[in-house]
Amino acid sequence: MANRTGIELLPSACRIVEVASRARVFGGATPEAARVRAFREIPYSAADPASLTAELRRAMKGLERRAAVAVWGLHSSHQAWHLPPASPDDLEALARRESRQPSAGLPSPPLADVVVAGALRDERRETGYAAVAASELQSRLQPLIDAGIRVESAVTPALAHASLARQRRALLPDAVLAVLSVNARATALTVVHGQVVLFARELPWGDETERLDDEHARAGGAAFAARIASELRRSLVYLRQSRSVEVERVLVCGDAADLRALTGPLMSELSLDVETLDVGDDLDLSALPEPSDPFRSRLGAWRTALALSTDASPLPALKARDLRPAARASALAQRAAAAAVAGVLITAAGWGILGYLSGREAARQERLRRTIALLEPELQQRDEDRRNVMMAAARDAALGAFASQGPRLARVMEAFSLAAPADVALSAVRVEPGTASWRIVVEGQAEGADAGAAHAAFTRFLKALESSAALGRPVAPPSLRTRTADPAAAEERPQTEAAAAPAGRPPEAVTTRRPAPAGPAYIEVARDGRLYRIPLRRQAGNLEADRQADEARRLQEAAAARQPAASSVQTVSGQPERHPVSVVEFTLRYEVPK
Amino acid sequence: MTVTTGRLGDTVERLLPFLTIVTVVTIGFLWFVQPRLGAYLRVRSDATALEERARTLRQLTSRAPSSPRADMGRSQREFEARMSADDKVADVAAALAHAVLASAPTDELRSFTIETGDRAAAPAFDAAGDARRAPGSAAADGADPRLALFPYAVTYTPLRVTFDSSFEAASRVLWQVRDFPTVVEVRSATLTRGLPLMRTELLVRVLQRGRTADVFRGVPADGALPAAPGPTAPRVAATAGEEGAAR
Numbered sequence: 001m002a003n004r005t006g007i008e009l010l011p012s013a014c015r016i017v018e019v020a021s022r023a024r025v026f027g028g029a030t031p032e033a034a035r036v037r038a039f040r041e042i043p044y045s046a047a048d049p050a051s052l053t054a055e056l057r058r059a060m061k062g063l064e065r066r067a068a069v070a071v072w073g074l075h076s077s078h079q080a081w082h083l084p085p086a087s088p089d090d091l092e093a094l095a096r097r098e099s100r101q102p103s104a105g106l107p108s109p110p111l112a113d114v115v116v117a118g119a120l121r122d123e124r125r126e127t128g129y130a131a132v133a134a135s136e137l138q139s140r141l142q143p144l145i146d147a148g149i150r151v152e153s154a155v156t157p158a159l160a161h162a163s164l165a166r167q168r169r170a171l172l173p174d175a176v177l178a179v180l181s182v183n184a185r186a187t188a189l190t191v192v193h194g195q196v197v198l199f200a201r202e203l204p205w206g207d208e209t210e211r212l213d214d215e216h217a218r219a220g221g222a223a224f225a226a227r228i229a230s231e232l233r234r235s236l237v238y239l240r241q242s243r244s245v246e247v248e249r250v251l252v253c254g255d256a257a258d259l260r261a262l263t264g265p266l267m268s269e270l271s272l273d274v275e276t277l278d279v280g281d282d283l284d285l286s287a288l289p290e291p292s293d294p295f296r297s298r299l300g301a302w303r304t305a306l307a308l309s310t311d312a313s314p315l316p317a318l319k320a321r322d323l324r325p326a327a328r329a330s331a332l333a334q335r336a337a338a339a340a341v342a343g344v345l346i347t348a349a350g351w352g353i354l355g356y357l358s359g360r361e362a363a364r365q366e367r368l369r370r371t372i373a374l375l376e377p378e379l380q381q382r383d384e385d386r387r388n389v390m391m392a393a394a395r396d397a398a399l400g401a402f403a404s405q406g407p408r409l410a411r412v413m414e415a416f417s418l419a420a421p422a423d424v425a426l427s428a429v430r431v432e433p434g435t436a437s438w439r440i441v442v443e444g445q446a447e448g449a450d451a452g453a454a455h456a457a458f459t460r461f462l463k464a465l466e467s468s469a470a471l472g473r474p475v476a477p478p479s480l481r482t483r484t485a486d487p488a489a490a491e492e493r494p495q496t497e498a499a500a501a502p503a504g505r506p507p508e509a510v511t512t513r514r515p516a517p518a519g520p521a522y523i524e525v526a527r528d529g530r531l532y533r534i535p536l537r538r539q540a541g542n543l544e545a546d547r548q549a550d551e552a553r554r555l556q557e558a559a560a561a562r563q564p565a566a567s568s569v570q571t572v573s574g575q576p577e578r579h580p581v582s583v584v585e586f587t588l589r590y591e592v593p594k
Numbered sequence: 595m596t597v598t599t600g601r602l603g604d605t606v607e608r609l610l611p612f613l614t615i616v617t618v619v620t621i622g623f624l625w626f627v628q629p630r631l632g633a634y635l636r637v638r639s640d641a642t643a644l645e646e647r648a649r650t651l652r653q654l655t656s657r658a659p660s661s662p663r664a665d666m667g668r669s670q671r672e673f674e675a676r677m678s679a680d681d682k683v684a685d686v687a688a689a690l691a692h693a694v695l696a697s698a699p700t701d702e703l704r705s706f707t708i709e710t711g712d713r714a715a716a717p718a719f720d721a722a723g724d725a726r727r728a729p730g731s732a733a734a735d736g737a738d739p740r741l742a743l744f745p746y747a748v749t750y751t752p753l754r755v756t757f758d759s760s761f762e763a764a765s766r767v768l769w770q771v772r773d774f775p776t777v778v779e780v781r782s783a784t785l786t787r788g789l790p791l792m793r794t795e796l797l798v799r800v801l802q803r804g805r806t807a808d809v810f811r812g813v814p815a816d817g818a819l820p821a822a823p824g825p826t827a828p829r830v831a832a833t834a835g836e837e838g839a840a841r
Contacts, residue, residue, distance in 0.1 A: 019690060089604055332607055339611035343618025350627045358634040361641045368644040375651035379658070388664035391743065395669035398740035405780040406771020413765040413785075426761075431783035435739065438780075594738065594780075 005067035006309030012185045017042040017302055018063045019309040033570040034310040035284040038063055041293045049143040056147035068153045068308040070160035071140045072186055074132045075107045077198040078158055082124035091117055095129045112318040118196035128196035130156055134320040147311030153317025161190040164307035175248040182254035189235055191247060199239050207256035225262045229269035252472050255301030277303045279303040323513035403594060411470045412592055419464030423447045423457035440590040445583050449483050454584040479587035673744045678776035683710055683751045685775045686800045690755050697766035704758035704791060711752035716741055738779055747804035757792040777801045807823040
């Protein structure tokens with residue numbers, strides 16, 4: 001529950017009402033009736049603002065100092081238009097542009113004005129505009145400000161009556177209402193549609209001034225009512241003609257002595273419903289301080305101040321136009337400052353987060369460095385140990401190898417001895433040093449009845465060496481040289497044939513060459529460790545006699561060469577030594593680890 | 595104020611907070627956040643590299659079995675026990691003579707001679723196992739690289755044994771080339787057929803341990819100078835021609 005204060009500053013009095021209004025709960029149920037907590041009425045004279053200030057200071061004790069004020073007697077201008085739909089700011093700009101027309105009758109600037117946006121009718125926005133002289137408004141409000149009152153909003157009586165009409169809108173929705181406030185020294189007539197003031201007029205006379213006039217005093221209250229009705233009728237006619245608006249009801253309030261006395265004349269004169277707002281059925285007067293008769297008996301006089309204090313959503317108030325941009329700039333600066341602060345906070349948050357992350361990564365880095373500092377020496381120690389183990393093993397192996405060099409060479413010799421069959425004789429075994437091995441060169445010869453048998457003997461020897469664990473395969477192909485001797489029978493036969501040849505039929509030259517008969521087709525030659533077979537082409541004809549002569553001579557030389565050798569190979573038993581028919585001379589190369 | 599300028603003003607008013615935030619954030623990012631972001635990225639990349647290094651080390655540590663400590667002193671002591679620091683050429687020659695005489699029958703042994711050469715230094719080896727020829731060392735080549743495994747300078751004296759006997763006798767002699775007072779290195783052995791016996795020539799190096807040297811450091815043994823001839827080395831047959839090498 002909030003207390004609100006409404007102040008009506010009339011030409012002759014200042015009325016103050018404090019209301020404890022209960023707001024809607026979540027905008028749902030209708031709020032309870034406003035509870036009037038206090039009321040004050042102070043005499044006022046525009047010529048003595050200091051007195052008003054002093055009175056207000058006393059009167060405002062214990063009351064809410066934030067207040068909405070309705071100021072009578074201002075030089076004001078109220079206008080209404082149907083403007084295109086626009087945003088509130090655009091609507092304000094349009095309204096102010098419309099208000100600058102010469103016929104508007106604006107007060108002298110600087111102005112304090114307000115734009116009231118009404119309902120949308122036929123795609124046009126009904127818009128009201130009110131303006132007063134800002135300096136005049138300020139001078140009228142200054143006594144209140146000096147008394148410590150914080151003026152939240154200042155309005156004209158017409159705007160306050162619009163608020164009053166809006167509060168009674170539930171009874172007559174979308175109706176055009178006329179509010180007639182009849183006071184002792186001033187009368188105000190306001191025509192309101194929705195919350196837009198269509199017509200406003202302040203009359204500088206009232207119930208009390210009329211009574212002072214002798215002529216009207218004699219006529220009594222009926223004449224005053226007739227005058228009021230006449231003024232009202234003229235205004236309504238003007239409205240009907242200028243804006244095509246029909247007023248449906250007249251609300252009457254004010255501090256006139258007998259408000260209800262106006263009802264009959266007004267109704268008869270205007271043919272309209274007239275409602276006197278002197279009944280407090282919409283108010284909770286249970287909390288009124290005693291004596292409360294001045295309030296209860298003159299409830300119509302407090303209606304304007306009550307309208308200001310009980311309005312849950314007050315209308316926009318008059319504001320000095322030149323102050324508005326400053327306020328707007330101030331709000332804009334506040335928003336910009338808030339945005340800047342938000343930007344700074346975002347930047348600081350990013351900076352802080354990155355700092356936190358950097359610190360965490362640095363700590364992680366330090367942890368990893370410590371781990372690496374522990375692991376690296378351990379790994380180096382392990383490498384060192386492994387290297388030492390390998391070194392020790394290599395040393396043991398080296399010492400063992402040095403100690404067993406002789407026996408291992410003996411095993412090699414044994415392998416040669418075991419592998420050599422009876423047909424193979426070794427002529428030399430040479431062991432020469434290498435970097436980490438011995439290079440072994442073996443020379444010898446294999447014998448056989450013919451070249452094939454000699455080769456077979458050599459092959460057996462070679463395979464036996466290959467199967468030996470001490471030697472294995474040779475590191476280079478064997479070097480071979482084959483010598484084939486003539487058979488013994490063949491030695492004799494060519495001799496006899498050679499001797500008989502001259503006695504026989506002499507060789508005859510043939511004129512045509514004949515194909516060669518069957519016989520050996522190649523010559524075997526050992527070279528660079530390989531045995532080559534060169535094809536032999538035999539030609540018949542005159543070459544035969546030369547060949548036979550050469551063969552006989554070679555046989556004779558061979559026989560002469562064999563004769564001493566045959567005598568030297570005789571054994572003790574007198575048996576002739578086995579005569580090799582073919583010999584394969586070989587050279588083998590091996591490498592054996594030291 | 596016109597409607598157009600009013601709309602523009604409203605637009606500016608609406609956008610002003612956003613523009614302010616963008617401006618402040620941009621300036622703050624460029625002046626404050628970006629340097630710290632760069633530092634953070636650097637630290638992060640360094641940490642990632644360190645983490646990779648640590649992971650690799652952990653894997654290597656877990657993968658590499660912890661091998662027992664090698665007793666390097668034991669192999670060194672064994673080397674010292676096997677390779678004498680004294681001149682044992684005479685002892686080796688005597689042992690070889692005994693071996694030849696015990697292996698070959700008396701009637702099948704001819705032309706038995708033992709020759710020795712001058713003592714020389716074995717070359718030092720570098721880490722790659724390549725021998726470095728010591729200046730002035732004439733007989734430095736062909737040394738066994740396994741000698742570099744031991745932290746000693748080694749000198750050697752060539753010794754040649756020549757005799758005529760059977761193939762089996764030569765094998766028996768070779769079988770007994772062991773258990774000498776010092777380590778010997780068999781350099782060459784040649785068996786050639788003669789009539790009626792086989793000619794056997796055996797060339798060994800009698801090794802002698804010198805002073806301690808850095809192994810694998812290429813330090814020349816004995817100051818890279820050729821060793822002096824052993825004073826006790828027997829000269830059964832005089833060397834001919836070249837200096838310091840048996841022929």
